Amino acid sequence: MKTIQVYRCLCDETRLRILNLLLEGPLCVCHLAAVLGLEQPKISRHLKALKGAGAVETERCYNWTIYRLAARPNAVLETNLKCLQDMRGEEAVFAHDLRQRARMFKELMAESCCELPARLRELCRESSQTV
Amino acid sequence: MKTIQVYRCLCDETRLRILNLLLEGPLCVCHLAAVLGLEQPKISRHLKALKGAGAVETERCYNWTIYRLAARPNAVLETNLKCLQDMRGEEAVFAHDLRQRARMFKELMAESCCELPARLRELCRESSQTV
DNA sequence: GACGAATATGCGGTTAATCGAATATTCGTC
């Protein structure tokens, strides 16, 4: 049952925190790890689980892998992403992560050393239309 | 995080099947077990998990324990119960269980040997108003 | 093709979930 796989994804705090961040826009692994304050291998493994359940999609950008929410999530997933968005206020972790993200994103955008910021900016523009 | 506990509940097929049945109305343990074709201790254990997550409530009726959906489920749970209802058509198990339930319920109602049928009928009438 | 940054995977250990089978509890009846 595909649905169960989705629920299995959602019953881990780290994965919920990742989804919470991706609701704001795409991010690559290293920035997810930095924002969440967790080890990179841990993030990678959770991202793999999320991808396996069809929750996220990836795109290579040089040696970064950019993760974003799936463009066509199944019904259950879509519903729960909306739930997550509504729930942000009630959970301090989510709010905290979003603040961290905002700060880190600002820094990243200020750097013009590589092409990642440009691509992320593009993706953000796209996703803010669909979400 | 309370939400995670809810998701943990939802990522087991047996529990989803139980919730699917309870969406139609309250049932006691032995009938749940019979309809699902599973052992009674297994059902009891899953019901305990559901109760722990605030998904179901109980009521004693002689030596039966009647289980029903929680009157005030939290937001995430409520949303996913609606999802479950929408999803019934797509999952053969759910449809099959509902047919089994209908048949068994009809038989049970025909019996006038005990007070269980009467109470169940009452509860069904109530719940069909709220749901 | 060697190097470094970013990402992914393998491995061993620990904890949590689930199960079947047996047993305990609860409650009404006699």
Add this chain to the structure above:
DNA sequence: GACGAATATTCGATTAACCGCATATTCGTC
């Protein structure tokens, strides 16, 4: 208070999830 029906719990075993740590892979640069 003994009995039986319905339900709940305990036990040991198996499986799955998660983690930290180390290592492998990928890809662009020099």
